[in-house]
Amino acid sequence: MGLLDFLMSLFGGGGTIExxxxxxxxxxxxxxxxxxxxxxxxxxxxxxxGRAGTLRQAGTTVPTRxxxxxxxxxxxxxxxxxxxxxxxxxxxxxxxxxxxxxxxEVAPTGRKIALSRDRIQNLSEVEGQMPQRVAPGQDxxxxxxxxxxxxxxxxxxTSPRYQLLRAKYPNW
Ligand SMILES: [Zn+2]
Numbered sequence: 001m002g003l004l005d006f007l008m009s010l011f012g013g014g015g016t017i018e019x020x021x022x023x024x025x026x027x028x029x030x031x032x033x034x035x036x037x038x039x040x041x042x043x044x045x046x047x048x049x050g051r052a053g054t055l056r057q058a059g060t061t062v063p064t065r066x067x068x069x070x071x072x073x074x075x076x077x078x079x080x081x082x083x084x085x086x087x088x089x090x091x092x093x094x095x096x097x098x099x100x101x102x103x104x105e106v107a108p109t110g111r112k113i114a115l116s117r118d119r120i121q122n123l124s125e126v127e128g129q130m131p132q133r134v135a136p137g138q139d140x141x142x143x144x145x146x147x148x149x150x151x152x153x154x155x156x157x158t159s160p161r162y163q164l165l166r167a168k169y170p171n172w
Contacts, residue, residue, distance in 0.1 A: 019044055021113050023081035034108060043113045068110030074129045076104065077121040085121070088113075095130040102126065133172050141169055 019027035019037040021044055027037040036046035072092035079085045090104035094112070097103075101114040117123055134140055141149060145165055149172045152162040165172075 017084060018080055018082040020078060020080040020084070020086045021115070043109075043111045066107075066109040066111075068105070068107050070105070070107060073107075074104075074126060075122070076102075076106075076115060076126050078115055079119050079121060088115070090126075092129055093131060095126070097127075097130070102130075131171060134169060138169075141165065141172065145169075146172075 016025070017027050017029055017035075018025050019039060019042055020035060022037065022039050022042040024037055024039040024042065027035055027044065029035050035044040037044035039045055070089055070091035073089045074092045074095065076088040076090050077085060078088060088104070089107040091106075091110075094105035095102060097117075098114065100117050102117060102120065103112050103114050105112050120126055148159075148162055149165055149169060152158055153172075
């Protein structure tokens with residue numbers, strides 16, 4: 001850590017870390033626990049992170065801030081590439097498994113991030129709280145059925161077809 005980084009960490013700028021999401025070095029964590037990453041493809045990407053890796057003006061032009069608070073929070077304890085641990089507060093209903101990752105909307109931005117399952121310290125706890133959208137052994141609904149389920153759920157409407165599907169997939 002250079003002198004500047006050291007001073008930054010003393011005065012609330014946060015030290016340079018590897019991004020907990022994508023592992024890119026040179027990310028910063030501000031004292032409100034928000035990660036700012038240099039990788040444009042990362043959910044924590046922050047365009048205001050200059051070439052020198054310093055936040056131009058923390059707290060004013062940072063798009064990764066937010067007041068998202070999960071309604072049904074699930075704590076995810078995560079260890080990043082550098083072995084640093086971090087705790088995410090994720091929205092339970094947003095938890096989805098994608099291959100070997102768990103995608104979740106996390107505080108404070110509400111943006112979706114992908115977390116490697118291998119790095120989640122409380123994986124069984126997290127997966128135990130994931131919405132069980134179909135019963136064990138039950139077939140996944142067809143794309144058409146998923147469309148109907150999603151449409152009426154989103155709009156708060158209903159139809160005879162939806163009622164039948166709802167009965168078949170009560171947790172969808
Ligand atoms: Zn990143």
